[in-house]
Amino acid sequence: MEQVNTKKPLVGLSREELAAAVAPLGVEPFRAKQLYHWIYVRGVTDFALMTTFSKTLREDLANQFVVQRPAISEAQKSVDGTQKWLLAMPDAQKVEMVHIPSVTRDIGALCISSQVGCTLTCRFCHTGTQRLVRNLEADEIVGQVMLARDQLGDWTAQSQDRLLNNVVFMGMGEPLYNYENVAKAIKMLMDPDGISISKRRITLSTSGVVPMMQRCGEELGVNLAISLHATNDELRNHIMPLNKKYPIKELMEACRNYPGLSNSRRITFEYVMLKGVNDSMNDAKALVKLLAGIPSKINLIPFNAWPGSAFECSDDDVIEGFGDYLNNAGYVSPIRRPRGRDILAACGQLKSASMRLSVTERAAIAELQREKDLAQGLA
Numbered sequence: 168m169e170q171v172n173t174k175k176p177l178v179g180l181s182r183e184e185l186a187a188a189v190a191p192l193g194v195e196p197f198r199a200k201q202l203y204h205w206i207y208v209r210g211v212t213d214f215a216l217m218t219t220f221s222k223t224l225r226e227d228l229a230n231q232f233v234v235q236r237p238a239i240s241e242a243q244k245s246v247d248g249t250q251k252w253l254l255a256m257p258d259a260q261k262v263e264m265v266h267i268p269s270v271t272r273d274i275g276a277l278c279i280s281s282q283v284g285c286t287l288t289c290r291f292c293h294t295g296t297q298r299l300v301r302n303l304e305a306d307e308i309v310g311q312v313m314l315a316r317d318q319l320g321d322w323t324a325q326s327q328d329r330l331l332n333n334v335v336f337m338g339m340g341e342p343l344y345n346y347e348n349v350a351k352a353i354k355m356l357m358d359p360d361g362i363s364i365s366k367r368r369i370t371l372s373t374s375g376v377v378p379m380m381q382r383c384g385e386e387l388g389v390n391l392a393i394s395l396h397a398t399n400d401e402l403r404n405h406i407m408p409l410n411k412k413y414p415i416k417e418l419m420e421a422c423r424n425y426p427g428l429s430n431s432r433r434i435t436f437e438y439v440m441l442k443g444v445n446d447s448m449n450d451a452k453a454l455v456k457l458l459a460g461i462p463s464k465i466n467l468i469p470f471n472a473w474p475g476s477a478f479e480c481s482d483d484d485v486i487e488g489f490g491d492y493l494n495n496a497g498y499v500s501p502i503r504r505p506r507g508r509d510i511l512a513a514c515g516q517l518k519s520a521s522m523r524l525s526v527t528e529r530a531a532i533a534e535l536q537r538e539k540d541l542a543q544g545l546a
């Protein structure tokens with residue numbers, strides 16, 4: 168008979184949960200604290216290397232527990248240094264993670280996923296076409312960051328030397344639809360006695376789940392990015408069906424009330440440039456009007472086309488003209504330069520290479536989208 172792995176996973180347990188899990192082995196609280204340090208500060212996965220413990224304890228721990236990571240199913244590196252990993256979770260579900268290294272005047276970031284697929288169906292986003300959707304558990308979210316540190320050899324570095332200096336929830340999924348697990352994971356990422364990434368270096372991107380925004384700001388205090396992409400309800404309803412539930416006025420109100428907002432702590436508004444759809448000068452003007460009074464930054468994102476997508480990216484000169492208008496109106500609005508294009512590492516293209524779809528599969532996805540819309544009352 169095949170042997171079933173019954174070892175209990177430790178990553179994802181809070182400090183208290185970890186102490187409780189190992190207490191039956193006679194591990195005292197101060198030893199549990201050391202174990203937490205080995206796991207989250209030193210990045211050690213092999214109990215044999217936890218040299219502050221007796222040999223017996225190391226063996227006992229190894230017999231019953233495992234310091235797990237998501238498995239790497241595929242890894243790719245771009246000519247510009249961007250790396251992309253397809254990660255396999257224990258149930259074989261896959262998500263992607265991307266590391267964009269820092270280069271001059273461009274801050275690097277680790278882009279992580281919060282769900283397998285997404286229940287929302289933004290028309291320009293490839294993730295929204297995926298059939299399988301489930302929430303990632305806290306350990307699967309924290310585990311992405313830990314795995315990235317393994318891969319980058321980033322555990323021993325002093326914080327100012329670390330290669331991984333920003334985490335953004337801009338991979339697959341809507342983080343505010345998986346709030347409990349995302350919040351637990353973010354608290355672990357921010358723990359100064361653990362992974363210790365400052366809340367100022369963590370950005371949660373949401374398509375606008377209005378009722379969860381206040382809580383996110385109060386409990387986590389991370390940077391907020393809003394996927395806005397349109398300045399009127401008619402267009403936003405069309406390209407982001409969630410807008411029918413939480414229209415622009417309510418979204419802007421929730422942004423104005425986001426806790427801790429100030430000129431040094433701005434909300435980032437993401438705006439994907441779709442040719443002939445949202446890229447006119449009138450759109451730029453409407454955007455400036457809409458954001459008046461909200462401390463904000465605007466990120467113009469060139470649309471990344473994927474096979475079967477219904478949109479095209481705006482022309483370069485149009486994007487530049489749009490950006491100039493925003494700059495003249497006083498907005499910091501960098502155009503997010505595409506990185507890792509050769510390995511399809513950009514937003515909205517995640518998992519596309521691993522999902523080659525047949526015509527029947529596409530039809531099944533279209534059907535599922537309709538079901539998802541109906542279930543949410545968005546159709």
Ligand code: SAH
Nearest residue numbers: 292337340341372373374394437471514515
């Ligand atoms: N669900 C969250 C976070 C993941 S999407 C959200 O929607 O904010 C991360 C960002 O990528 C969002 O701003 C999203 O609108 C953008 N995006 C999705 N598909 C894209 C595409 N094909 N080209 C460019 N940006 C895209």
Ligand code: SF4
Nearest residue numbers: 285289292295340374
């Ligand atoms: Fe989901 Fe974000 Fe993609 Fe919309 S843009 S489908 S919310 S992942």
